[in-house]
Amino acid sequence: MNTVIDAHNISKVYNPETIPVYAVNNVHLHLERGEFTALVGPSGSGKTTLLNMIGGLDKPDGGNIFINGNDITKLSANELIDFRLKNIGFVFQSFNLIPVLTAKENVEFIMQLQKIKQSERDERIKQLFQQIGLEDKLNERPSKLSGGQQQRVAVARALASKPQFVLADEPTANLDTKSASNLLDIMAKLNKEENITFLFSTHDQRVIDRARRVITLVDGRIVKDTAVVSTEHKEAATIR
């Protein structure tokens, strides 16, 4: 097994001086490479706060977060920017594509920041757009794409730097059933065929149904952590 995320005792307290809100309260989280895991829980339970800390977008008030063995809580702001760029892919609820760039440019600019050479960029872009099924939309601006297509481009952008894992915060919340199902098919395929690790924060039953592990947060604490028996396994068990 290969540990990708190892978070120890992490906490985040908002308003510590006035009325403290323990958004994340002493959480331990361990993820292995190749997981397809959903983080669920009621609104305000701390999912986004936890995801943001694991992704290095927000600093915990206590605890340590090891990503591939590196403690990101010890990095300076500049080191963290560099670390995020190379190691973590993000997919957000609202897609967050840059409107003035084409689909291709939205994906390519991450690789330019990493100083990846043109021939390698071209090859990777070709492969990524094939994987998301949008080879014919390379030169379209986000406004010309449907929500589902924009989110698929966001997945390609998240994967551009070949990250250690992808954090997806409510990735299907703004998508209709068909687009959500299509997006989930693409992510599940990337997970299965390329062993890409996904951690989702979600309320969406369509995502939860596809996850192989479901972690439930309530009031900033993990109250349940369940490995899901796959449909194939369930069927095999029934036949026996």
Ligand SMILES: Nc1ncnc2c1ncn2[C@@H]1O[C@H](COP(=O)(O)OP(=O)(O)OP(=O)(O)O)[C@@H](O)[C@H]1O
């Ligand atoms: N910047 C902030 N300042 C103060 N409190 C905050 C801040 N961000 C989040 N909180 C509080 O922290 C708690 C956890 O919020 P968080 O957004 O992480 O929950 P969530 O599970 O992602 O919710 P949702 O499902 O609605 O997105 C909530 O009580 C929230 O009000």
